Amino acid sequence: MKKLVAAGFMLVAGTQLLALAGTDRRVILIMSGIAVACALLAVRWYLAREFDVDAEERRDDAAESLRRWLSRTETLIGQADATRRDWDRHLRPTLARQFEMATGQKRAKDRAAYDATGRMLFGAELWAWVDPENVSRSGVAEPGPGREALDEILQRLEQV
Numbered sequence: 001m002k003k004l005v006a007a008g009f010m011l012v013a014g015t016q017l018l019a020l021a022g023t024d025r026r027v028i029l030i031m032s033g034i035a036v037a038c039a040l041l042a043v044r045w046y047l048a049r050e051f052d053v054d055a056e057e058r059r060d061d062a063a064e065s066l067r068r069w070l071s072r073t074e075t076l077i078g079q080a081d082a083t084r085r086d087w088d089r090h091l092r093p094t095l096a097r098q099f100e101m102a103t104g105q106k107r108a109k110d111r112a113a114y115d116a117t118g119r120m121l122f123g124a125e126l127w128a129w130v131d132p133e134n135v136s137r138s139g140v141a142e143p144g145p146g147r148e149a150l151d152e153i154l155q156r157l158e159q160v
Contacts, residue, residue: 004046008039080150087144088135095153096132102160107132121160126153 015035019028076094079086099118100106107114118127128134129145130153136142 001043001046004042005039008036008042011035011039077147077150080144080147082144083140084136084142084144085140087129091144091150092130092132092135095130095157098157099130102157122153122156126156129153 012032012035015031016028019025019031076091079090096107099121103117103121105114105117115127115131115133118131121127122130126149129149
């Protein structure tokens with residue numbers, strides 16, 4: 001861009017010098033105007049081309065971001081039907097983070113208020129699947145709560 005503007009400036013200056021060297025001084029304005037118009041058209045062409053490239057990159061970035069989000073969501077939904085161990089490792093931390101962001105309650109500040117807010121929002125049965133303190137150490141083969149519980153938890157988080 002800088003080189004293009006410098007070249008346009010040099011074109012205008014060179015045109016004016018050539019017009020000054022000539023005998024007819026009336027053409028200075030016309031030649032300078034043509035040189036400025038050429039320089040401005042070149043800058044406009046450069047900027048339009050750059051905008052098209054940026055727009056295409058943004059579209060690709062948005063599509064890639066959407067694909068990653070979709071893949072991550074499908075994986076999380078698949079883990080809802082898996083074992084409790086998978087739920088504890090993958091879904092529980094994500095749901096606990098979403099709960100903290102939605103309610104503004106931080107577990108580190110006041111555990112009792114955190115627990116009370118969770119029980120109030122989800123009820124005792126669903127809070128057991130969101131509570132980050134309720135990780136099972138021995139329930140490796142226990143079934144997870146399933147998609148219905150995940151759907152209910154997400155609906156209640158949306159309502160907050």
